[in-house]
Amino acid sequence: MFSYYSSLCTEIYDFTKPVGYSLDGDIEYYQERLKTCQGRILEAAVGSGRFMIPFLETGHTVDGIDYSPEMLDSCRKRCKERGLNPNLYEGELQEFSLPFKYEAIIIPTGSFCLIEKREDSLNALKCFYKHLLPGGRLIVDLELPHGWKTGEISTSTFSLPNGDGITMESKSIEIDWLNQYTVSYIKYEKWRQ
Numbered sequence: 001m002f003s004y005y006s007s008l009c010t011e012i013y014d015f016t017k018p019v020g021y022s023l024d025g026d027i028e029y030y031q032e033r034l035k036t037c038q039g040r041i042l043e044a045a046v047g048s049g050r051f052m053i054p055f056l057e058t059g060h061t062v063d064g065i066d067y068s069p070e071m072l073d074s075c076r077k078r079c080k081e082r083g084l085n086p087n088l089y090e091g092e093l094q095e096f097s098l099p100f101k102y103e104a105i106i107i108p109t110g111s112f113c114l115i116e117k118r119e120d121s122l123n124a125l126k127c128f129y130k131h132l133l134p135g136g137r138l139i140v141d142l143e144l145p146h147g148w149k150t151g152e153i154s155t156s157t158f159s160l161p162n163g164d165g166i167t168m169e170s171k172s173i174e175i176d177w178l179n180q181y182t183v184s185y186i187k188y189e190k191w192r193q
Contacts, residue, residue, distance in 0.1 A: 039103030045111035048074035110143030
């Protein structure tokens with residue numbers, strides 16, 4: 001529940017990460033790694049399509065899975081605006097079953113780190129393996145915490161094109177290096193007039 005991407009988070013994500021927006025060269029990195037891929041690609045934690053759509057537009061066959069219906073709705077809308085109609089699935093990464101096997105499964109942008117429990121992350125890896133073709137590739141970005149300060153609070157403000165504003169407050173609560181997890185609280189507020 002606490003890692004759930006709902007409507008305000010999706011709105012901020014869409015605003016700050018438009019389709020094709022490359023985070024530190026991540027899209028270019030994957031394009032290089034997957035340029036010889038002829039089969040299906042699965043993007044796990046597809047979000048609103050920032051990453052998937054450029055691959056669809058270059059002729060790759062890409063499916064997406066995400067647990068957030070709001071993110072998937074945004075992805076469908078963005079795809080439809082571009083005349084694209086990929087397979088998008090709502091589901092948990094640790095327990096999904098799709099009708100296809102994939103030449104590559106990717107989970108960019110540190111999204112794998114959003115899986116809260118170690119057992120769930122292991123089950124997600126098993127699901128990925130089950131969905132890979134023999135010789136298929138799994139590429140997972142991991143984001144390691146750096147500069148962590150327990151109790152640190154940061155606030156960002158976003159002015160939306162329609163005049164509304166959203167503030168996002170993030171507070172670093174806990175880090176456990178041994179068990180490899182962090183806890184942060186992120187609060188979104190939308191303001192009008």
